[in-house]
Amino acid sequence: MSEKKTNRRDFLFTATYAVGAVGVGATIWPMIDQMNPDASVKALASTEVDVSAVNPGKTITVLWRGKPVFIRRRTQDEIAEARSVKLEDLKHPEKDEDRAANPEWLVMLGVCTHLGCVPLDQKGEYNGWFCPCHGSHYDISGRIRKGPAPTNMEIPKYEFVNANTIKIG
Amino acid sequence: MSDHEYTPKSKFGKWFNDRLPLLTLANHLTDYPTPKNLNYWWTFGGILTFCLITQIVTGLVLAMHYIAHADMAFDSVEHIMRDVNYGWLIRYIHANGASMFFLAVYIHIFRSLFYGSYKAPREIIWIIGIIIYLLMMAAAFLGYVLPWGQMSFWGATVITNLFSAIPLVGEGIVTWLWGGYSVDNPTLTRFFTLHYLIPFLILGLVVLHIWALHVPGNNNPVGIDIKKPSKDTVPFHPYIVIKDGFALLMFMIVFAFFVFYTPNILGHADNYIEANPLVTPAHIVPEWYLLPFYAILRSVPDKLLGVVAMLSAILILAALPWLDTSKIRSAVFRPLYRQFYWILVADVLILGYVGAMPAEGLYLLVARVATAYYFLHFLVILPVLGWKEKTLPIPLSITEPILGGSPNLATAKNKESLNK
Amino acid sequence: MKNFFKIFSFIILFSGLSLSTQAAEKVEYLKTDWSFKGLFGKFDRAALQRGYQVYTEVCSSCHSMKYLSYRNLAEKGGPEFSIEQAKAIAASFEVKDGPNSDGDMFTRPGRLSDKFVMPYDNVQAAQAANGGAYPPDMSVLVKARGGGVDYIYSLLQGYEDPPAGVILDDGVYYNKYMYGNKIKMANQLSDGLVEYSDGTIASVEQMSKDVTTFLMWSAEPHLESRHQMGFKAIVYLIILTILVYFSMKRIWSRIETEV
Numbered sequence: 001m002s003e004k005k006t007n008r009r010d011f012l013f014t015a016t017y018a019v020g021a022v023g024v025g026a027t028i029w030p031m032i033d034q035m036n037p038d039a040s041v042k043a044l045a046s047t048e049v050d051v052s053a054v055n056p057g058k059t060i061t062v063l064w065r066g067k068p069v070f071i072r073r074r075t076q077d078e079i080a081e082a083r084s085v086k087l088e089d090l091k092h093p094e095k096d097e098d099r100a101a102n103p104e105w106l107v108m109l110g111v112c113t114h115l116g117c118v119p120l121d122q123k124g125e126y127n128g129w130f131c132p133c134h135g136s137h138y139d140i141s142g143r144i145r146k147g148p149a150p151t152n153m154e155i156p157k158y159e160f161v162n163a164n165t166i167k168i169g
Numbered sequence: 170m171s172d173h174e175y176t177p178k179s180k181f182g183k184w185f186n187d188r189l190p191l192l193t194l195a196n197h198l199t200d201y202p203t204p205k206n207l208n209y210w211w212t213f214g215g216i217l218t219f220c221l222i223t224q225i226v227t228g229l230v231l232a233m234h235y236i237a238h239a240d241m242a243f244d245s246v247e248h249i250m251r252d253v254n255y256g257w258l259i260r261y262i263h264a265n266g267a268s269m270f271f272l273a274v275y276i277h278i279f280r281s282l283f284y285g286s287y288k289a290p291r292e293i294i295w296i297i298g299i300i301i302y303l304l305m306m307a308a309a310f311l312g313y314v315l316p317w318g319q320m321s322f323w324g325a326t327v328i329t330n331l332f333s334a335i336p337l338v339g340e341g342i343v344t345w346l347w348g349g350y351s352v353d354n355p356t357l358t359r360f361f362t363l364h365y366l367i368p369f370l371i372l373g374l375v376v377l378h379i380w381a382l383h384v385p386g387n388n389n390p391v392g393i394d395i396k397k398p399s400k401d402t403v404p405f406h407p408y409i410v411i412k413d414g415f416a417l418l419m420f421m422i423v424f425a426f427f428v429f430y431t432p433n434i435l436g437h438a439d440n441y442i443e444a445n446p447l448v449t450p451a452h453i454v455p456e457w458y459l460l461p462f463y464a465i466l467r468s469v470p471d472k473l474l475g476v477v478a479m480l481s482a483i484l485i486l487a488a489l490p491w492l493d494t495s496k497i498r499s500a501v502f503r504p505l506y507r508q509f510y511w512i513l514v515a516d517v518l519i520l521g522y523v524g525a526m527p528a529e530g531l532y533l534l535v536a537r538v539a540t541a542y543y544f545l546h547f548l549v550i551l552p553v554l555g556w557k558e559k560t561l562p563i564p565l566s567i568t569e570p571i572l573g574g575s576p577n578l579a580t581a582k583n584k585e586s587l588n589k
Numbered sequence: 590m591k592n593f594f595k596i597f598s599f600i601i602l603f604s605g606l607s608l609s610t611q612a613a614e615k616v617e618y619l620k621t622d623w624s625f626k627g628l629f630g631k632f633d634r635a636a637l638q639r640g641y642q643v644y645t646e647v648c649s650s651c652h653s654m655k656y657l658s659y660r661n662l663a664e665k666g667g668p669e670f671s672i673e674q675a676k677a678i679a680a681s682f683e684v685k686d687g688p689n690s691d692g693d694m695f696t697r698p699g700r701l702s703d704k705f706v707m708p709y710d711n712v713q714a715a716q717a718a719n720g721g722a723y724p725p726d727m728s729v730l731v732k733a734r735g736g737g738v739d740y741i742y743s744l745l746q747g748y749e750d751p752p753a754g755v756i757l758d759d760g761v762y763y764n765k766y767m768y769g770n771k772i773k774m775a776n777q778l779s780d781g782l783v784e785y786s787d788g789t790i791a792s793v794e795q796m797s798k799d800v801t802t803f804l805m806w807s808a809e810p811h812l813e814s815r816h817q818m819g820f821k822a823i824v825y826l827i828i829l830t831i832l833v834y835f836s837m838k839r840i841w842s843r844i845e846t847e848v
Contacts, residue, residue: 012839016832023825030255034230039252043660043702050690205844247656247729250811257811258818403844411837418830425826429819430628433732441733441808442725451768 046169048161051105059121061110064168068110068118069156070129071166074140079103081127082141092151096141099155107158107166108142114149129153197383202402203409204389206567210280211387212416213273219417220270221375225368227263228312235315237361239354242317243443261432267309268435269424271458274302278486283510285498286388292490294381299487301374304367306459306483311364317357318440319450325352325360327453331466334473351446391567392499401567452527460524461517465543467528468536478540485547492547494555502561506554513546618739618766619746621798625805628820631813632806637668639785640803643796646783648727651719651774653707656728657807660701666813667806675701682706720760722773731801731808738801740766745797748776 047064051071054060059072074082082096083103100106110129112119117133124130124137126145131138136147143152158168175196177183186192234253236245249256278298281287287295310328314321329346333339348355386397395401403409427435435457439450455463465482469475485492500507516539523536624633641662644654659679662670670678679699684706687694699706708724709715716723725733734740747766751757757771764772778793785791806812 012832012836016829016836019825019829019832023829026825030258031226031230033254034256034259035233036254038234038248038254038256039660039664040248040658040702041252043658053690244656251656251661257815261815407840408844411833411840415830415833415837418826418833422823422826422830425819425822429815429822432815438733438735438737441729 046167048165048167050165052164056104062168064156069168070106070108070110070121070142070153072106072121074100074104074106078127078140082139085139085141085143089145091144094141094143094152099141099143099152102160105166106140106142107155107168109154109156111153112136112149113144113151113153114147119153199404199406200398201383201405202386202397202399203405204387204395204401204567205403205408206389206391206401207387207409207412208390209412209416210276210283211389212413213277213280215413216273216417216420217270217277218375219420220266220273221368221371224263224266224270225372227259227266228365228368230259231263232365235361237315237358239317239357239444242315242357246316258428261428265424265427265432265435267312268456268458269420269427270305271309273420274305275458278302279514282513283500283507284388284390285392285493285495285500287490288493288498289490290385291382291388294378295490296487297374297378297381299483301371301378302486303483304371304374308364308367308371309456309458311360311367313440313456314357314360315364316440317444319442319444319448320437320440320453322352322444322446323449323453324455325356329356331476331479334476336473353446388498389567390499390501391564392497392501393563393565393567395567454525457521457525460522461520462524464520464524464536465540467524468533468540482540482543485544489547489551493551495558495560496555497560497563502563503554503558504561505558509546509550509554513543516542516546616736616740616766618736618743620739621742623738623802623805625802625812628816630816632666633802634669635787635789636799636802637806638670639787639789639796640799640801640806641668642785643783643800644727644803647777647796648800649705650708651715651724652727653709653715653724654705654728654807655707655726657705658701659699659703659705661810663701664810667810668803672701679703720773724774727804727807729808731804736766738805741804742797742801744772745778745800746793 045065047062049060049062049071051060051073054071054073056073056075057078059070061068061070063069079096082100085096087093087095096103099108110118112131112133114131114134114136117131119129119131119136119138121129124146126137126139128140128142128145129138130136131147131149134148136149137145138149138153139145141152142155144150156168158166161167175193177186177192182192231249234245234249234256236242246260249260251257253259281295281298310324314325329343329352332342332346335342344350346356347353348359386395389395398404437454442450454460462479462482466475466479469478495503495506497503500510519535520539520543523532523539526532528536624631624636644652659675659682662668662678663672663675679701682699682703683696684699684703685694686697689695709718712723731737731741736743743766744764747764749763749765751763751770755763755770757763761771761773762775763770778796780792781790783791783796789795809815
């Protein structure tokens with residue numbers, strides 16, 4: 001068999017394998033993608049909450065995308081405390097001003113950034129939240145101060161539709 | 170099983186293979202000596218394996234989104250069709266995949282009938298095949314119930330009521346099957362469970378089917394025993410793999426056409442109406458692949474005997490290796506059998522056609538004649554043929570009909586086409 | 590290879606047979622050109638938007654479409670209203686929601702994620718309001734009727750006076766395309782019944798075609814991507830088949846056997 005012939009055969013087999021592999025990949029993708037959030041789940045991205053009944057010093061918990069969102073109406077003392085913390089004392093430095101644009105209202109995802117438990121309200125060494133699973137302490141701005149959690153509790157996208165209604169998402 | 174001892178080359182391979190001979194198995198499967206004269210009717214075994222895997226994979230995916238509850242099943246199917254990413258694609262593959270599966274299995278069965286593949290020493294392969302076929306019908310029926318449309322509901326009602334034909338205990342069995350006094354939520358959930366289970370039973374039986382095949386090796390169009398490995402055989406890989414692959418791709422083109430362009434043509438419109446226990450659809454028809462048996466069921470005027478006839482029509486196949494008394498396997502060398510074979514094919518197609526038509530007048534008459542002939546073929550014609558038929562001389566080796574001892578390939582080809 | 594084409598033609602023949610038995614009970618339906626038929630079939634956007642208008646203004650007072658959401662109206666492959674238009678459409682409906690924190694149900698303007706508002710709370714209410722006949726949900730209606738789009742299209746235009754000898758009860762109408770010719774829905778369409786914003790003349794025929802197109806989309810919202818993907822898949826399979834065919838020839842050329 002001449003060398004040229006061998007090359008052509010190699011090319012034919014390589015091309016067949018390559019085209020076949022593309023097809024296998026294209027077939028597998030739908031089987032994987034079907035587990036991603038479907039169109040109806042994606043459509044439920046926002047929820048509106050009436051906060052007129054929340055008094056200062058109280059927290060309500062609402063469900064958003066299957067997860068708890070803490071909405072706390074903070075007292076003046078709490079705001080002062082949250083804003084006085086020095087950034088260098090923080091494990092994950094973030095200003096309270098950036099976390100709560102309207103200082104009276106703290107809206108955050110009530111999910112510990114360690115392994116996903118829901119922290120307890122007004123517990124822990126920093127007077128904020130305390131996660132019972134592995135002992136992470138958060139301050140009144142939801143920032144991690146002590147324990148295994150790596151980052152502050154997440155602030156979701158939200159806006160005040162009017163003075164009494166918050167739209168999350 | 171293997172004709173030569175296999176020793177892995179690498180040290181680790183040898184260590185592993187001594188403890189679990191997976192490499193020996195892989196080597197057996199790639200080197201497996203296959204008759205080199207297998208024609209394309211033999212590619213349907215590979216196609217069926219593909220069908221089974223496709224049904225299992227798409228079925229697993231659908232089960233992630235489907236809700237087996239009488240109030241939610243229909244909605245969840247629509248949810249799959251509308252919202253789940255690629256859900257429509259996966260469901261249409263699964264629904265049409267059932268039809269393609271049966272299409273392939275019928276070709277596979279009729280290939281076996283033509284070439285006498287069920288005869289000694291392959292009876293066990295054949296009987297396992299019949300069990301697989303029965304389980305396929307069960308799985309297809311159970312699966313058809315799951316979307317909880319009108320055909321699902323009434324199909325389930327009619328088929329489960331077949332059991333009420335059993336004397337004395339029939340009614341009790343039907344109530345037990347339903348888990349209530351009609352087809353309802355308990356029925357749906359158990360059907361879902363069984364529909365999930367059966368494909369894995371089939372998978373296990375397929376392994377046995379192939380195992381039993383690898384003991385005597387494949388039959389072939391000439392139907393004579395061959396030495397293996399020899400000049401009459403080729404290793405399974407790459408020769409048969411590539412040939413099966415080519416046939417599979419052609420099959421997939423047809424499959425794709427159904428899925429993408431006429432996905433509902435093989436289904437029934439009534440199944441897009443949610444199940445309603447108060448209204449029966451005007452025509453209850455099973456899926457096309459069950460129609461011949463449905464025709465047999467309806468052709469017998471007695472309830473119990475109808476069910477018995479239908480079941481016998483399937484079970485009689487299991488006795489086929491002993492009903493066919495001819496020592497010659499391939500119909501190529503059986504001029505009379507060949508004609509009766511094609512009459513049987515026509516008979517089954519006619520049964521399928523009248524099964525789709527209303528059971529009245531001429532249709533009913535045709536169905537009765539066709540049913541009678543079906544049993545006649547297996548119970549009378551086959552045994553008598555083996556005894557009476559004058560068969561053609563069979564060649565000594567499969568190379569003979571192909572090359573015919575002739576150095577010229579063209580004449581050999583002519584001879585081959587004469588043999589068909 | 591010859592043998593192979595025998596098998597292949599057998600499969601095609603079988604497919605043909607299965608199609609023809611499906612079409613057993615034949616009724617001659619009215620014919621029209623559907624843009625969504627064929628290998629590259631697509632929906633006519635304007636017809637879908639008009640069809641939605643007919644559905645909302647005429648059909649929706651009795652027929653629900655429970656599997657559709659307002660968001661679908663803006664999705665690709667559908668009527669493709671803009672997001673703003675779809676939001677406005679959704680907001681024009683009052684949606685029942687709740688319970689709120691006091692445990693009461695309340696109504697609010699619809700959102701994209703809401704399902705189409707249903708005309709009746711349940712099947713029984715629908716039957717009570719329609720003389721015992723339940724106006725079927727229209728989401729998958731096209732797929733739930735043997736004749737498909739042609740049947741719906743014809744039915745909408747098939748009302749006529751009953752032939753002599755046919756006596757109709759109160760609230761039953763004669764339609765030459767209905768199974769059994771008796772239908773409990775009165776003729777709903779008349780020329781100029783709706784006013785199309787795109788200036789199309791709203792003849793009965795036009796409205797029937799538009800609303801049927803809309804129903805086809807609602808039953809098969811992914812039809813366009815199905816056709817597109819199908820074409821790609823089949824072209825791909827043909828290319829791979831050709832490659833495998835030549836590879837097979839090459840491999841089998843090592844031994845003296847035809848393949």
